[in-house]
Amino acid sequence: MSILRVENAEARYEGNVIFENLCLDVIKGKITTIIGPNGCGKSTLLKTMGRILKPKFGKVYLQDQDINTLPTQEIAKRLTLLPQNPIAPGELGVEELISYGRYPHRKNISNLTTEDKEKIEWALEITHTLPYRDRPLGSLSGGQRQKVWLAMALAQDTTVLLLDEPTTYLDLAHQLDVLQIVENLNHHHQCTVVMVLHDINHAARFSHEIVGMRDGKIMATGSPHELITADTLKQIFHIDARIMVDPSNGSPVCFGYESALAEEEFVLHKEKENVAT
């Protein structure tokens, strides 16, 4: 069942069309990952779904309601988007930042309710950020900070979670840590997750659905096994990938690849030469 639906959407950035006539159904309770080369429009798609960008044409539906007609605060109770590299003042306290996530649920400026406090506590716990709850944001490492931002998004208590490259700039262990938190949320708290990832192996390991984009078009959607294949990866990234199955968890793994661009150019070159002669 679809919880978030994009219908014939067109997005532009300063007059340039990023994508047009794009349709996507996000299945409720699943982790969907969007992959694709730089500039293919995957972040723009995520922002359009999270009403950060308004589509020029087309519609986005959240639980069958047009996102443009819903009050933004109402949407914020159901859907949250964590932007890529979010920023906040370094002096800001961790717990303070996480409490901002309660904004859509608050009615006035009075103190936090018991429910607010419980949700903040839960968010701290689930993201393993309890040890530094009293520290200022600036004193944390990149990985710790990303988990705090994730905690803020979780304090919003939404069923849909949109994450824009949540693992960028993190070391290997922290990348895994963040993705495992996401997996746990999906598994135990029925969160629907849509994220943009660059690492196809992470996408394969942690997603139920993968959406492959190139040049503003969705090239393929499907399970990791359907999508992480030499053929589709060549279509999406223009690479010749070598794929095998990870024996420990059964997910497909790309263990090496060559650029297919050189080969393509060679073919093009040949064609030109043929035309010339």
Place this chain on the structure above:
Amino acid sequence: MLSKPTGFRYIKSLLILIALLITLFYISLTNGTFDLTVSDVLHAFLRINPVPTHDFVLFDLRLPRIVVASLVGLGLGIAGAVIQGVTKNGLADPGILGINAGAGAAIVLFLFFFHEQIGSFSVLMQPLFGLIGGLGAAVIIYLLAWKNGRIDTQRLILTGIAISSGFGALAMYLSLKMKSTDFEMATLWSMGSVYNANWQSIFAMLPWFILLIPIYRKSYLLDLFQLEESSLKSLGVSLEKEKAILLLSSIGLVSACVSVSGGIGFIGLMAPHIAKQLVGLRHRYIIPICGLIGMTLVVGSDFIAKNLFPAEISVGIVISIIGVPYFLYLLLTARS
């Protein structure tokens, strides 16, 4: 989630500032070319054997001046915190919204064309013109900063600077063609002074302070404005609506202040920084502290301007003497 240390620091700062302000009120009431004792002041206030000369000095000269100075400080300090919060620019100041320049140009225009005709009535009309000019300039800037259905805060600052210098040039051009007495009045006003404060001007500006209510109610939102726009949107903040409410409230407040006091700069710049150093990043604390710091700065500077120089100078000059080094200090620390 009222964390103990900041809450405590807030109460402490609040009490110290109030005590400081009361002291300043007391000194300003009793000192001057005509010194009064505590009992003189108390007698006058409690109406025990009132002395007409004391009444005149207190109620017609000193008290209105202190009240105007306090209100101007309160308004500019709080507007400064809001404008810095919304534009995410720690070096922004209410003057950036073009209000000072707009009000200045309107007052020069008024003195140039109407001063002769209306005569004594003009003292009352001058703040009104200042208000219209200030609001007008702010609205022009606001509209020019509007692009693609949103207010770009960088654009707001840049158009503010451009429009300000435009109005400044207009005021300069007109004042050069003025009679020398009018020119003096215009210059005095543009440097910022509260010397001609009276009860009429106080009643004219007081209603605008109702705008403090929406500002204080939205103070929690100013905390969120420390994040970037996409985070704010994701949190469900109606960004353009809230920005408009906050900026327009500040514009109204500042217009009312500068229409009476003239272009006093630096208060809106300094007060928020001092407040943040005292109570941290929470605007529920920053806003009231900012107001008190603004009041203290203007009342204190006016006392210095009035009494510590051989001839009285404009309060705006005293504030600039304090403000310029502080501004440079902020620039240097911001860079490191």
